[in-house]
Amino acid sequence: MISANDLSPAELAALLHFHADAGVEWLLEEEAVDRFAEFEAMKAARRPATQVQPQAPAGERPGAGEGRTPPRPLAAARPAPTAASGPQPAIPDGEAVQQARFVAETARSLAELKTAIEAFNGCNLKHSARSTIFASGDATSGIMVIGSAPGAEDDREGVPFSGKSGQLFDKMLAAIGLTRSSVLLTQVIPWRPPGNRPPSAAEMDICRPFIERQIALAEPKAILLLGNFSARFFFGENDTIHGLRGRWKEIAVADCVIPAIASLHPQDLLTAPVNKRLAWNDLLAFQAKLKSLSLLRN
DSSP states (O other): OOOGGSHHHHHHHHHHHHHTTOOOOOOOOSSOOOOOHHHHHHHHSSOOOOOOOOOOOTTTOTTTTTTTTOOOOOOOOOOOOOOOOSSOOOHHHHHHHHHHHHHHHHOOOOHHHHHHHHHHHTTTTHHHHHOOOOEEETTTTTTEESSOOHHHHHHHHHHOOOOHHHHHHHHHHHHHHOGGSEEEEESSSOOOOGGGGOOOOHHHHHHHHHHHHHHHHHHSHHHHEESHHHHHHHOOSOOOHHHHHOOOOEEEETEEEEEEEEEEOOHHHOOGGGGGHHHHHHHHHHHHHHHHHHHSOO
């Protein structure tokens, strides 16, 4: 068995990145620890000692003490309170959704919303993620691109669409005359799910007020949704991205109704390059819509 001491710094860093990408969140100790025994010992230490009742002196009649109030046993000394350790109790999902709505609605600008989301602890995804991914780019452009959830590279860099998929994404934007700085770019979920698993229904409900508030504050004129999850999230349908892509639909957020079109995520195109033709058709449709809205020069 190879020990960590046998690895070079570069090899150790590569190994840690591999574990992070695989969703590993805890490292095991070299020596086995009996947590059940620790728990029982902890309970025994906190259990108050049983008060020993004094016995009646020999020869005393059982009824001799009748009519007198028996002495009250001494209260067991309470252990001094200690500082809480480990993760705090989870907030119930319903309460977390209400908190998220309140936080989102009280934010009057994207800057305030970013600060509020970074301070929000009601979603368990935040506790396993390195970064909080928030909208970046030009909030006044009228153009919004929304991805699904952060990947491993996004989480490390703190920027949506990082790594190889980000490089392809930049080329996709450039092909229709756009750049990262000329659009508002964000993700449906601000924190990376462990191991890139799909967010649960409760996690989606908690994060929904945040993405909807980003849209309401930015007031985009057209939205490009990238990825299966993003399309399902906003269109409310269970079809695959191949069934949802390429068709304009409307998204209702607050008092705004915004046209949106879905396409394949850059990571999908890296996995199956044959689908680039489909994505190109979607990008051309998006470009035509922007031109019709005078958001993009001819």
